[in-house]
Structures are given as C-alpha cells and as structure tokens.
Amino acid sequence: MAQAIFDHLNYDQKAEVKHVYFQSSQAQPSLSGEQLFVYDHLFSEQLKGELDLGSFPNLKNIDFYSNIRFNILESIDISKNEKLSKIAIITYSTHSYADTFFTNNSFILLVKDIQLDKIILSYYDGSGKKIWKHLRKQTIIPYRLVEDNKVGQLEAEVANLKQSLAQKDRSIAQKDQTIAQKDRTIADLNQKIQQTPTLNQYQELNNIVLSHTDLDFNRLNQEIKKLKLKDINPYFQEQKNHFEQLISTTKSKAGDGLTAILDLLLQTNKQIIDSENGCSNSYSQGQLQGQLVTCKTLLQTKLTPEELRNLLNKQKELNELERQSAILQ
Numbered sequence: 001m002a003q004a005i006f007d008h009l010n011y012d013q014k015a016e017v018k019h020v021y022f023q024s025s026q027a028q029p030s031l032s033g034e035q036l037f038v039y040d041h042l043f044s045e046q047l048k049g050e051l052d053l054g055s056f057p058n059l060k061n062i063d064f065y066s067n068i069r070f071n072i073l074e075s076i077d078i079s080k081n082e083k084l085s086k087i088a089i090i091t092y093s094t095h096s097y098a099d100t101f102f103t104n105n106s107f108i109l110l111v112k113d114i115q116l117d118k119i120i121l122s123y124y125d126g127s128g129k130k131i132w133k134h135l136r137k138q139t140i141i142p143y144r145l146v147e148d149n150k151v152g153q154l155e156a157e158v159a160n161l162k163q164s165l166a167q168k169d170r171s172i173a174q175k176d177q178t179i180a181q182k183d184r185t186i187a188d189l190n191q192k193i194q195q196t197p198t199l200n201q202y203q204e205l206n207n208i209v210l211s212h213t214d215l216d217f218n219r220l221n222q223e224i225k226k227l228k229l230k231d232i233n234p235y236f237q238e239q240k241n242h243f244e245q246l247i248s249t250t251k252s253k254a255g256d257g258l259t260a261i262l263d264l265l266l267q268t269n270k271q272i273i274d275s276e277n278g279c280s281n282s283y284s285q286g287q288l289q290g291q292l293v294t295c296k297t298l299l300q301t302k303l304t305p306e307e308l309r310n311l312l313n314k315q316k317e318l319n320e321l322e323r324q325s326a327i328l329q
Contacts (some may be wrong), residue, residue, distance in 0.1 A: 002047045002048060002049040002050060002051040002073060003049070003050065003051060003052055005028065005029050005038070005042055005047070005051075006029065006055060008028070008029075009029075009031065013031055014055050014056050014057075015056075015057060015058060016031075016033070016034055016058070017031070017034060017035070017036045017056045017058065017059055018034040018035075018058050018059060018060045018061065019034060019035045019036070019059075019060065019061045019062075019063070020035075020036045020037075020038060020053065020056070020059060020061070020062050020063070021035065021036070021037045021038065021063045021065070022038050022039075022040070022062070022063065022064045022065060022068050022070075023037060023038070023039055023040070023065045023068060024039070024040050024041075024065060024067045024068045024069065025039040025040070025041065026039060026041040026042070027039050027041075027042075028042065036056070040068045040069050040070055040073075046069070046070075046071070046072050046073070047070060047072075047073045048072040048073055048074070049073070049074055050074055050075045050076075050077060051073060051075070051076045051077065051107075052076075052077040052080075053076065053077060053078050053080075053081055054077060054078075054079070054080030054081065056081065057080075057081075057082075057083070058083055059078075059081045059083060059084050060083050060084060060085055060086070061084075061085070061086045061087075061088070062078070062084065062086070062087045062088070063087075063088045063089075063090050064087070064088070064089050064090065064101065064105075065089075065090045066089055066090060066091045066101045067104075068101075068104065068105065069104045069105065070104075070105045070106070070107045071104060071105060071106050072106070073105075073106075073107040074106075074107060074108070075107055075108050075109070075110050075144075076107055076108075076109055076110070077109075077110040077146075078109055078110065078111055078115070078119075079110050079111050079112045079115070079146045084115070084119055085118060085119055085120065086119065086120050086122070087119060087120070087121045087122075087135070087141070088121070088122045088123070089101055089121070089122070089123040089124075089140065091123075091124055101123075101140065102140060105141075108141070108142045108143055108144050109135070109141055109142070109143040109144070110143070110144055110146050111135065111143050111144075111145060111146065112145065112146060113145050115135065116134060116135045116136035116143075117134050117135075117136055118134075119134065119135045120132055120133065120134055120135075121133055121134070121135055121138045121140065121141065123140055235321070236318075236321045236322065239314075239317065239318050239321060240318060242314075243314050243315065243318050246310075246311060246314060247262075247266070247311070250262060250303065250307065250311055253302060253303060253307075254299060254302045254303055255302060258298065258299055258301075258302055261295055261298050261299055262295075262299060264291075264295055265292065265295035265296065265299060265308075265312075266311075266312075266315060268288055268291045268292045268295060269292060269312050269315055269316070270315065270319065271288055272285070272288050272289070272292065273315070273316055273319050274319075275288070277323065296308055
C-alpha cells in the first residue's frame, strides 16, 4: 500500500523533488515545486509495508516531523537516493523529541554502507542541544544495509577484465614461445648452413684426394673412409694390444680365484657399453649395473678402485675405436 501513494506523480514530477517532508496528517502526498509532503495517514488508514524513495533521483533532504506515527510502516528505502545528504527530525521547540520519535515509529531505513558516512542526521538531545551525526553513529533511527548492486557489478566487471587480461597474457606468452621456437629453428638452420661444406670446398677436397678428377660424391666418400681407416687401424691395433696386456697384468694381480670374476666384469661392462650405443642386450640396464657393482666389490679384495676404473675406461675407449673402424669398412 505504501508505495502506491506515489502513483499519481509522473516521472518529471518525481525528478523535480529534492526535499521530502514526512508530516502527521491524513491526506494524499502533495507536491509543491521541489518539495514533496508525505503524511502518516492516507486519509483514515495508516501507511504500512515498505516505502521506496528510489523514484526520486534528485532527492537531497528528508525531514521527519517528530509527531508522525509510522508504527506499522516497516521500512523506508533510501538506498537508491545517491544525492541524499541530510535527514532531520523536526521539532516545534528545542526540547528533545528523539525519544518520542523512537516510540511512535517502528520503521527502519534501508541504506547502502557507503551512505552511512555520507548522510547526516540532525535532532535535538535531552538538553535541547542540536546534534549532527552520520547515520553510522546515530541510534535514533534503526537501519539495515542492502546489497550494493553497482559494487557487485563493478566487482564482476573487474573479475571479467582480469580474466580477459589473463587470457591475453597467456595468448601473448604462447605467441612468444612460438616466435622463440621459430627463432631457434632459424638459428639451427643457419648453423647447419655454416657447417655444411660448399660445392667449391667439395671440389677442392676432391682435387686433393682424387687428383683433379670430376667430382663424384660417392667415390669421394669411399676414398675419405679409406684414408681415415688407414689412420685408425694402426692406432686401434696398438690400443688393443695395450688393453690385452693390461688384462693379463690385472689377472695376474687378482689371482686365479678371481679370474672368472674379472672376465665377468669385462663382459658386463661390454654389454653396458653396447646398450648405450643402441645395441641389443639380454639384461636390463639396472641388472647390468647391479652385476657390475657386485663384480667390483669382489675384485676389490685384490685390486684398487682406481685400477678397476682404469681397466673399464680402457675397454670403453677400445670399443669406441672398434665401432668407428666398423663404420668405415
């Protein structure tokens, strides 16, 4: 019922209102320029329910006369009145009517939190002194906070904006990664180009190896392999002889009781080397390593860790020379 009392006012009339007076009388609200007079009785019936002043966007002041009786009006909503800055309890003398106003009225104000420090309430205290207090600090008119939809909307917009920025950042990061990958690819290609011999260099090499015959890559490749193999074979044989001598010396030091263990050590190490080079083997890498450790432990009763390490390193070097020789065949 309370909200219906403004139905006779059009939008323009409501927009003109800057000051609302709540008075004790029996009549329909009346408008006089920028002033709107609202009465506690609509003819013979008291106002009840909820009264929303949000339809008055330019409202700045509200005056409550201390003799009004809104004891069945539940609430007055001022949460949408952003320009509202002052509420006054009007008395006919300097005596305090605050207690009387509180007794005769049971409504509450519906406000936003931001309004509590913006709107000032004025009234007279028991000594006749006029008091000015922000809504947050006064106790004459009770209030209840309502949700600020604009704040919620702004928070939602900020959250959406942050999400959008995060997505853009991820997109930029992905593009940067793609660009960096392409840069690395280009750098690798440039390096390969620089490392790849030119046709003139191939021709010069062909002249050295094949004595100025026509350039034939297959023949040139075979001749280079032969030359390299010619260099490797003597060195390979020398290292092989040295390794066999090292094995013989090590077996003598280890004694007949550990000869079989030494052979197993070399066999296991050979399998590990072959597996590292991609050759097939019947043991997993873990099993081979475990077997190698066991052999070392047994042999360390006669041989030092350094002697064992030197033996295995020599075996690995010889195996690599053997592999290179096989490639050049």
